[in-house]
Amino acid sequence: MYRKYGSPDNLKLTYLDKPVPKDHEVLVKVHAAAVNYGNLVLLRGKPYLARFVYGLLKPKHTIPGGDIAGQVEAVGKKVTQFQPGDSVFGDLSGCGWGGYAEFVSVPEKALALKPANISFGEAAAVPxxxxxxxxxxxxxxxxxxxxxxxxxxxxxxxxxxxxxxxxxxxxxxxxxxxxxxxxxxxxxxxxxxxxxxxxxxxxxxxxxxxxxxxxxxxxxxxxxxxxxxxxxxxxxxxxxxxxxxxxxxxxxxxxxxxxxxxxMLQRQNQKDLFFMSELLETGKVKPVIDRLFKFSEVDKAFRYFEEGHAQGKVIITIAEAS
Structure with a gap:
């Protein structure tokens, strides 16, 4: 979490209660998450125009993380697309972020089933x-x-x-x-x-x-x-x-x-996640991973990403797949 805009030094590991999914939400045990420019904007609060969306004086979303991949832990009573045990990947940028956590509860429309032929780390690189x-x-x-x-x-x-x-x-x-x-x-x-x-x-x-x-x-x-x-x-x-x-x-x-x-600015879209999933399953697209960081190294992952020389994606490993 972070409480104020600034450098990666502001990111601190924190213990919170495990989230409970609402009717249309899915509780995901996160195995991997990606670092991207959107997360950097959240952390730095720059460009300043972004603060009109993410909080003028302090961040509105205190847990960064947009791209995730993991396993469904539980589902809300009105969820129809997923069930516990499903492997999923998704984009949380349109529903509050929060992917840099062991568990996150998100609307089912933010997720898609993870292709079986790629790892959780590779899946987190995609959304x-x-x-x-x-x-x-x-x-x-x-x-x-x-x-x-x-x-x-x-x-x-x-x-x-x-x-x-x-x-x-x-x-x-x-x-x-x-x-x-x-x-x-x-x-x-x-x-x-x-x-x-x-x-x-x-x-x-x-x-x-x-x-x-x-x-x-x-x-x-x-x-x-x-x-x-x-x-x-x-x-x-x-x-x-x-x-x-x-x-x-x-x-x-x-x-x-x-x-x-x-x-253009990317917009969260479940149909596009499905489209990407088909490209991944058929082998037409293969995620390129530059480097993996541990969950305790999120600050290091941000610093490395900010250098601007990554070959492909920078991934944070949060939980190992069982």
């Missing part, structure tokens, strides 16, 4: 990052088979999912990452990998139907030049300046030409 990539490519980007897709920041949590999801839709995928991550992109099935430390992708003559920017500090004008005349740019992560440009300049660029420039 927010995987669904962000899916919604950005499919819903905002309207991805189509045969399109040329560029993913900037392709080796991080969202990026590794985006590469695989784009390939599952039949796109030709180019990933942009650092030197040490090139092999990861090739393993994930990227058709082309660009090392931004050695090459500026904007200097290429190649134009793209869809660009997904997950990380980096490129101005919106750079991405615009790299698009085909009717191409689409979607921002799903990066610096504050990038988001400001996408929100302010994106609509104007879209109105004055055929290129579409937009930003």
């Amino acid at each position: 927010m990052a995987g669904v962000t990539a899916l919604q950005a490519l499919r819903d905002k980007g309207n991805i189509q088979a045969g399109q040329k897709v560029l993913i900037y920041g392709a080796s991080g949590g969202v990026g590794t999912f985006a590469v695989q999801i784009a390939k599952s839709f039949g796109a030709e995928v180019t990933g942009v990452c650092s030197t040490r991550n090139l092999d990861i992109l090739r393993t994930l099935g990227a058709d082309h990998a660009i090392d931004y430390q050695k090459e500026d992708f904007t200097k290429r003559t190649e134009k793209y139907d869809l660009i997904l920017a997950v990380n980096g500090y490129q101005p919106i004008s750079v991405y615009k030049r790299a698009l085909r005349p009717d191409g689409t740019y979607v921002l799903a992560g990066g610096s504050g300046a990038q988001f400001t440009q996408a929100m302010v300049m994106g609509p104007w660029i879209s109105l004055t030409g055929n290129k579409k420039m937009s930003s």
Whole structure:
């Protein structure tokens, strides 16, 4: 838990009563949870605009944790989708957070059954990052088979999912990452990998139907030049300046030409969890785990995540599967 905004030093292990599920809720024994940007916003209270949602002077949600995976311990009397003993994974960002705990009680609509072919740690990596990539490519980007897709920041949590999801839709995928991550992109099935430390992708003559920017500090004008005349740019992560440009300049660029420039924020959606579950079960998507931390090392997990060099997802192991 944490009582005030600030550094990971504010996170303290605390004992609370075990939650009791309400009528439409499921009590989950949490085996693993993920670290992501949303949790960092909760902890730091930055950007400051987020405080209008999460609490102006102090945090409204004192237990962070959005992505979880675990086993159903008990169900409310009106729950229809799950029963005790089920292995589940889900996104708590739309229902109070609270995943960094041994037990959490959440609405059943926040969960899906965990595919049997992945671990709890792998399942915890999926909900927010995987669904962000899916919604950005499919819903905002309207991805189509045969399109040329560029993913900037392709080796991080969202990026590794985006590469695989784009390939599952039949796109030709180019990933942009650092030197040490090139092999990861090739393993994930990227058709082309660009090392931004050695090459500026904007200097290429190649134009793209869809660009997904997950990380980096490129101005919106750079991405615009790299698009085909009717191409689409979607921002799903990066610096504050990038988001400001996408929100302010994106609509104007879209109105004055055929290129579409937009930003997006992931929304909790059970149907999208089901969709991701199918991709996982069929092996079309495989979560990439960078590092596992113990529950007592949550502060260390946050510090490592903040360094910004994780290859895939950072996972906190809360309870071992029985």
